[in-house]
Amino acid sequence: MNAFKVFAPHGLALVGGLGALWLGGRCPTGKCHLWEAVAFGIAYSAVFFALVGFLPLSRYLRARPSANWRGVARNADVAIILGFGYELTSTGQMQPGVANQALLEWTLVHTTARTVLVQEGVWVAACPVEATTCDVGERALRRIHPHDPTHYVNTLATAVMAMDFMVQLGVKTAVLVAHDQQLARAAADFERARQKKPAWRDLRFIIPDLPAMPYVSRSVHLQTRNAGFWRxxxxxxxxPRDSLTQIPKLQSGT
Incomplete structure (x- = not known):
């Protein structure tokens, strides 16, 4: 992902914030107080973040699909689905939430991959939590990594584990499926991580043109509850986190 797409919002926030502080410090009487300038800057920041959260920016966050992705996806060896939030019942039982359910359903309809690698939120949309293997029709669902509710696994770390899984399976091509507002970053993370090991450099990831996916109003992850929080x-x-952090090392036992 290029630097403009990663840091343009931060640049706008910084330039606008400094401008707001400067304007807030200008008073006709020359008797302005520092707190007035700071208050002006805070007011600008609040308006800026509110606009980012509510303006129709969905198109800006969407991924560019691979050329002829429909035809290529039909021949992919594997599909990889990244989870997007999940819910917990009053007894602490995991529920997939509408987004994970939608991602799995889309994958089963639009790909023919016999193996589908998933995160836990997607797993529970079709499989018992206690199961170690699970088939949906002729599709084999497999966990990308074990689920630990105390440890958040980000997209970059998931990419590393998914590619290692592909090498173990002996496959080269995968359809990458994620929430439509996450897929652009996911594609960039997989492409960046792909360069880490020689064995991964021959892997190919197909980016589909996904429809708008829902948010999970009761998600355990605050950022996946609505479009504003997510943006x-x-x-x-x-x-910026995924662009600036090092590619994580593969953990033993994953």
Whole structure:
């Protein structure tokens, strides 16, 4: 993902914030107080973040699909589905949430991959939590990594584990499926991580043109509850984090 897409929102926020502080410090009487300038800057920041959260920016966050992705996806060896939030019942039982359910259903309809690698939120949309293997019709669902509710696994770390799984399976091509507002970063993370090991450099990831996916109003992850929360987290936290952090090492036992 290029630097403009990663850091443009931060640049706008910084330039606008400094401008707001400067304007707030200009008073006709020359008797302005520092707190007035700071208050002006805070007011600008609040308006800026509110606009980012509510303006129709969905197109800006969407991924560019691979050329002829429909035809290529039909011949893919594997599909990889990244989870997008999940819910917990009053007894602490995991439920997939509408987004994970939609991602799995889309994958089963639009790909013919016999193996589908998933995160836990997608797994429970079709399989018992306690199961170690699970088939949906003729499709074999497999977990990308074990689920630990105390340890958040981000997209970049998931990419590393998914590619290692592909090498173990002896496959080269995968359809990458994620929430339509996450897929651009996911594609960039997989492409970046693909360069880490020689064995991964021959892997190919097909980026589909996904429809708009739902958000999970009761998700355990705050950022996946609505579009506004997601945009703020995606633009100001997730994209720079994934672009600047090192490719994680593969953990033993995954």
């Amino acid at each position: 703020l987290a995606e633009l100001f936290i997730a994209r």
